Amino acid sequence: MTAPNRLIGSPLERVEDLRLLRGRGQFVADINREGQLHAVILRSSVAHGRLQNIDTGAALQLAGVHAILTAVDLGTPVPVLPIRLQPLPELEPFRQPMLAHDRVRYVGEPLAVIVAESPAIAEDALDLIDVDIESLPAITDRTQAEAGDTILFEEHGSNVSMQWNAVKGDADAAFAKADYTRRETFRVQRHAALFMEPRGFVAEWDAEAERLTVWGAAKVAFANRKILAATMGLPLDRIDMLEGDVGGSFGSRGEFYPEDFLIPFAARHLGRPIKWVEDRREHLMAANHARQIECDVEIAATRDGKILGLRGRNWTDNGAYIRTNGSIAPRNAAQFMSGAYDIEHIALTSFSLTTNKTPTGTYRGPGRFEPDFVRERLIDLMAKDLGLDPLEVRRRNLVPADKMPYPLATMTPFESVTELDSGDNHALLDRCLDEFGWAEKIKLQGKCIDGRYHGVSVGCFIEGGAAGPSEDARIVLETDGTFSVYLGSSGVGQGIETIMGQIAGDALEVPFERVRVHCGSTGFVAEGYGSFHSRSTVMGGSAIVMAAEALKAKLKNVAARVLGCAPEAVMLDADGARDGSGNAVSYADLSDQPVEAEARFENKKYTYAYGSLAAHVAVDPKTGQVDILDVASTKDVGRMINPATLNGQSVGSIVQGLGGALLEEFVYDSDGQLLTGTLADYLLPTASDFPNIRSTVIELAPSPHNPLGAKGAGEGEIIPVGGVIANAVAQALANFGVEPMALPLSPPNVWRLIQDAQSKQGVSS
Amino acid sequence: MKVAFEINGKPVEIDVEPRLSLADCLRDVLGLTGTHLGCEHGVCGACTVIVDGEAVRSCLTLAVQSDGRKIVTVEGLSDDERLSPLQAAFRRNHALQCGFCTPGMVTTAHALLSEEPDADAERVREVLSGNICRCTGYMPIVEAVLEARAAYADGEDGS
Numbered sequence: 001m002t003a004p005n006r007l008i009g010s011p012l013e014r015v016e017d018l019r020l021l022r023g024r025g026q027f028v029a030d031i032n033r034e035g036q037l038h039a040v041i042l043r044s045s046v047a048h049g050r051l052q053n054i055d056t057g058a059a060l061q062l063a064g065v066h067a068i069l070t071a072v073d074l075g076t077p078v079p080v081l082p083i084r085l086q087p088l089p090e091l092e093p094f095r096q097p098m099l100a101h102d103r104v105r106y107v108g109e110p111l112a113v114i115v116a117e118s119p120a121i122a123e124d125a126l127d128l129i130d131v132d133i134e135s136l137p138a139i140t141d142r143t144q145a146e147a148g149d150t151i152l153f154e155e156h157g158s159n160v161s162m163q164w165n166a167v168k169g170d171a172d173a174a175f176a177k178a179d180y181t182r183r184e185t186f187r188v189q190r191h192a193a194l195f196m197e198p199r200g201f202v203a204e205w206d207a208e209a210e211r212l213t214v215w216g217a218a219k220v221a222f223a224n225r226k227i228l229a230a231t232m233g234l235p236l237d238r239i240d241m242l243e244g245d246v247g248g249s250f251g252s253r254g255e256f257y258p259e260d261f262l263i264p265f266a267a268r269h270l271g272r273p274i275k276w277v278e279d280r281r282e283h284l285m286a287a288n289h290a291r292q293i294e295c296d297v298e299i300a301a302t303r304d305g306k307i308l309g310l311r312g313r314n315w316t317d318n319g320a321y322i323r324t325n326g327s328i329a330p331r332n333a334a335q336f337m338s339g340a341y342d343i344e345h346i347a348l349t350s351f352s353l354t355t356n357k358t359p360t361g362t363y364r365g366p367g368r369f370e371p372d373f374v375r376e377r378l379i380d381l382m383a384k385d386l387g388l389d390p391l392e393v394r395r396r397n398l399v400p401a402d403k404m405p406y407p408l409a410t411m412t413p414f415e416s417v418t419e420l421d422s423g424d425n426h427a428l429l430d431r432c433l434d435e436f437g438w439a440e441k442i443k444l445q446g447k448c449i450d451g452r453y454h455g456v457s458v459g460c461f462i463e464g465g466a467a468g469p470s471e472d473a474r475i476v477l478e479t480d481g482t483f484s485v486y487l488g489s490s491g492v493g494q495g496i497e498t499i500m501g502q503i504a505g506d507a508l509e510v511p512f513e514r515v516r517v518h519c520g521s522t523g524f525v526a527e528g529y530g531s532f533h534s535r536s537t538v539m540g541g542s543a544i545v546m547a548a549e550a551l552k553a554k555l556k557n558v559a560a561r562v563l564g565c566a567p568e569a570v571m572l573d574a575d576g577a578r579d580g581s582g583n584a585v586s587y588a589d590l591s592d593q594p595v596e597a598e599a600r601f602e603n604k605k606y607t608y609a610y611g612s613l614a615a616h617v618a619v620d621p622k623t624g625q626v627d628i629l630d631v632a633s634t635k636d637v638g639r640m641i642n643p644a645t646l647n648g649q650s651v652g653s654i655v656q657g658l659g660g661a662l663l664e665e666f667v668y669d670s671d672g673q674l675l676t677g678t679l680a681d682y683l684l685p686t687a688s689d690f691p692n693i694r695s696t697v698i699e700l701a702p703s704p705h706n707p708l709g710a711k712g713a714g715e716g717e718i719i720p721v722g723g724v725i726a727n728a729v730a731q732a733l734a735n736f737g738v739e740p741m742a743l744p745l746s747p748p749n750v751w752r753l754i755q756d757a758q759s760k761q762g763v764s765s
Numbered sequence: 766m767k768v769a770f771e772i773n774g775k776p777v778e779i780d781v782e783p784r785l786s787l788a789d790c791l792r793d794v795l796g797l798t799g800t801h802l803g804c805e806h807g808v809c810g811a812c813t814v815i816v817d818g819e820a821v822r823s824c825l826t827l828a829v830q831s832d833g834r835k836i837v838t839v840e841g842l843s844d845d846e847r848l849s850p851l852q853a854a855f856r857r858n859h860a861l862q863c864g865f866c867t868p869g870m871v872t873t874a875h876a877l878l879s880e881e882p883d884a885d886a887e888r889v890r891e892v893l894s895g896n897i898c899r900c901t902g903y904m905p906i907v908e909a910v911l912e913a914r915a916a917y918a919d920g921e922d923g924s
Contacts (some may be wrong), residue, residue: 013856020864021852021871023799025841030798033915120784196803196811196899197865247801247865248899256860280804492902493863644859648901652862679808687893687903691886 005500008708011644014498015517016245016491023243028200028216028491033273036202037066039266040122041259041282042112042129044104044120047140047356047672049133051104054112059128064117067229067270071101074265074585075338079231081256082323084223086331088415093153094161094354096321098231098258098265104133105152105320106358108285108675110258113266115274133364138672142315144292144732145353146596152320152354161322164350166334166337168411171300171347175311178300182381183312188370190292190317191664192284193363195493195683199287200470201259203267210238214264217241217520219254219490220530225522227256228264249492250656251362252288253531255324255465259286267323281677284686288361289666292317293333293370297348299378305386305393309345309456310337310375318352319359326360327414329353332367335411335418339376340425340460346409356672362532364656365463365719376459376723380730381739388752389726391433391458398425398460401701411671420462422634422701423610429460432634435696441616441630446734452618455732461720463609463635465534465712469602472525473543475551476596481576481588483508483515485547489540490520490530494714495645496536502641503541503637503708507548510574510587534712537641538607542706546599554597558590570678589741605712607703611635613654613720619727621736624751626662626729629693631721636700638711643697657721659685662744737761770831772797773841781828788812788822790828791838799868803897810896813869814838821878822892838892839868842875850916851875851909860909862900869896874910882917884910 019025023616042054056068071078080095088452091397098110111131137150144150145159152159175181201216201626212234217224229236246253259276267274267501278286297312316330330350337348379397383390399406405419433439436458444454474486485504487498505512518524519540529539552572560567562585569579613633619626631654640646663683667675676682695717702709726740728752737757742749769778772795779794788805791797791814800823803811807825813822815837843849848856850873869900870893877884877892884892889910890903898906916922 011859013860016864017856017861018848020861020867021839021848021855022843023797023868025799025864027798027801027865029792029802119783194899195865196809196863196897197801198803245864248863250899277802280806280809453918493865495862645862648859648862651902651904652900655901656899678806679804680806684897684899685902686895686897687907688890689894691890691900691904692906693902693904 029756036273038119039276046133047138048136052132055130059125064121066115069113071099079572094322133137164331166348168409169345171311171345174345175300179303183298186374188294190666194251195248195253197279201263202275203264204273204323205268217243218246239240241522249362289358290363306389311347314350319357321359325360329367337371341397368719373722380727436632453732455728457727458614458722463716466538466607467533471539471543473547485517486524486620488534490531534714542599550597555753576687604656605705609711619732624747632694634696635714638702639709653718658719661722661725771835784799785828787826788823811869851913854909854913858905859911860905878917
């Protein structure tokens, strides 16, 4: 971009804040339509069974109940949730019906929709419904899933739904000649995105116009409109998906769930606007879970610590069905296990397992947080075995700047090849160590001070971004001289109105206040791909740069007619157009019709942001409590749009990662009952947990793949947290011989590790 | 049941079902949708309102319990013209992202600083630990509240 750059790079205060801070945001629960009814969802209380009967007789008698829809009302065959990303035919048998009919496969699976005058009446009616389910044994872990005594999808014949392979070089040959190998099994627990605003929709059917309007769209409104059109048998242009304020996504909110179909379907069925907002208990069992994986992975290296290869197998617990993006975590866990490191030989296979638990999907850093834990642990174990400094081992193995672009392992099926684009891992590691104060803190390694053992660790990561195929932007010069920017990217709480306003202001060379940004809704642009894979800033922002150039060319033509000169003679500035001889016209006076231009930015190559993260922990061996004394991260994003919002993403991401490393876990009993069904049981980080978190974001290597030079940066720092914290705990407890192989490192788990290590030492001595 | 209370300085008298929560009353009966429901079981704090000066979970309070009380919601903390000093500090410090927990954060912090304008960082963290934010990691929220203390000490908090 050649425009003078003032807004990009400035920590502007956000435009969103003015409404959000005063309670004037418009979240989906705040939307109400004339004549609306309210829906609640009846869910299975049994994890696995044959659905025999749903008796709605008594419930339908209740005053104020309008309808109760079960699977028979949805038509034959009962529509299923499609697979949005990587829709392999092999996965089709595992798709979830919008309402269960013959089988139920997890606690929380939708069985019926109750529609009533108020949510309270609908909930009263729900209690009157009698559900008859013949229980089957529940599959709740890998051993049971693989044994196959009970099979969730009998026609498939196995609880293994799919396998993905990541291959590079010749791993077996590398292992055969390696000086050193070590093989371990690692586990990451089931946890989830847990955005704060519960999901919800308001759907309204206009019978006369045969038009459907859905409020509550998020993340991928255009993709979801396609799904809704197909499942409801409507043309695309008869559906409007409207995005309001959105209370967080982190990958999970905005994916197409059964309710995304059920509420619009019910609205058309009954001819009344229908509103549905989930409660938190529902959310915990209905929205995508994530992260649960077991990895049996082996590392090979020379005796001086050069990593030669990685090989092994991952098993992801995908829950009862493969949902819209259920294949992303297993495939990523194989392809991204090498992370920021130069590893020539890779053979990793991921298997996805079906179990009687809530289905899974993406959560910030999907299939990246998990293998980073595995790889960073293996590096530290290797360094210890070989008597090497783990920091030096990392330096020795990071992909050097002169080896970029650097290919990662190739994935099959759904073959994908990707390469690390541009960056300097070593510079980022050094900067992180400086910011963290490594030289001083390393002196505390393994020391006991006032009863707590101290440990420090650092790890390096990559963050993929900018998934294609494209994004559209449309910019309109309004007749009052302001510019409206319409965008296919979605706002999910990341401050997109502000960021895109900065990009547009610079591209148009007009003040920030003159630009209004409108995101997400399907009516704004022809096509949109939304907000996931850290793509909005790069994809939407680049589309804005292109649309601004196209609009400026049009405006020069319009101005040429007004000013009576050649278009080439027109100059545009912050106020309007002028020619070379002192004639000028303001943007407000330029045209009595809006002038607009649209552009599409297409991209096939991912961006990669690079970074390092260091942590200092203190562990109390009497309680197993891990205190986080300091975390510092450094990341290169190529080009910063708004440093304040960017650092906000980084710090927030680290704290989410600490939740996954230390606190959060969905626990099921052997019957497949979810035991952590409230926020008092599922522990999220709070304000008093992690007071010392610091992030540094820098501009080092611009992306070569887009006009902004920006790299996707909404996820990165969560990725290394599990591995770095586990390594720091291992360093702190080195005297005890503790080597964590599983998350979360909650007090009871750490205490048990210490007890086990001590009893083992007792036996061996 | 009939219930009368003061909401953001204005008296209201309404007839409600005994089982109606104060949160649902504020949102659905009075149209004050700035109060958000994040868990409806008293953990997340998004629904926090100020009842007679104290921060209260409106999801765990019945509307009928509010009879005769003075209630302030996030809408009552500022006027149309400008953000309150506390809200402005939130904005300056980028103490919100999605903004869903924000009304509860602001009401909780307002109740705290109205009573304890000299609260230190540890006290602020302790009090805010009853409000869950999934976006920010809390660092900027704590900074914002600490920064806003001066306005409360000077009596310029807007209340």
